[in-house]
Amino acid sequence: MNVTKPTVELWVDDHQEYEPGIVTGHLRHARIPLDPHPGDYLVVGDDEVPPALALVVSRGPEGTTRLRILPGSADSHEEFGSRRGRLAS
Numbered sequence: 001m002n003v004t005k006p007t008v009e010l011w012v013d014d015h016q017e018y019e020p021g022i023v024t025g026h027l028r029h030a031r032i033p034l035d036p037h038p039g040d041y042l043v044v045g046d047d048e049v050p051p052a053l054a055l056v057v058s059r060g061p062e063g064t065t066r067l068r069i070l071p072g073s074a075d076s077h078e079e080f081g082s083r084r085g086r087l088a089s
Helices: none
Strands: 010-021 024-029 041-045 052-059 066-067
Touching: 010 052, 010 066, 041 066
Parallel strands: 010 041
Antiparallel strands: 010 024, 024 066, 041 052, 052 066
C-alpha cells in the first residue's frame, strides 16, 4: 500500500499566535502555488515540527492568512483526504 506523507504547503511559525489557537501565515511563504479561502484546509509547518493540518480562518487581500492548526498529524484528520483543490490557477 502506497501512503503519501503530508508535505508542507505553507510555512508558518506555530509560535507566533495571532490570538489563542490562531496563527498567521503569508502566501509568500507557500511552498507550492496556493489560492486558499476561508474553510479550506492546508498542510502547514516549519522546520522544527512535523506537518499539521490547519483550517483557513481568513485571508487578507495582501496574502496574509489566519489559520487554526488542528492537533495531531495532518493525515490523522478526515479533512486531509477530502480537501478541495486549493492550488492557484
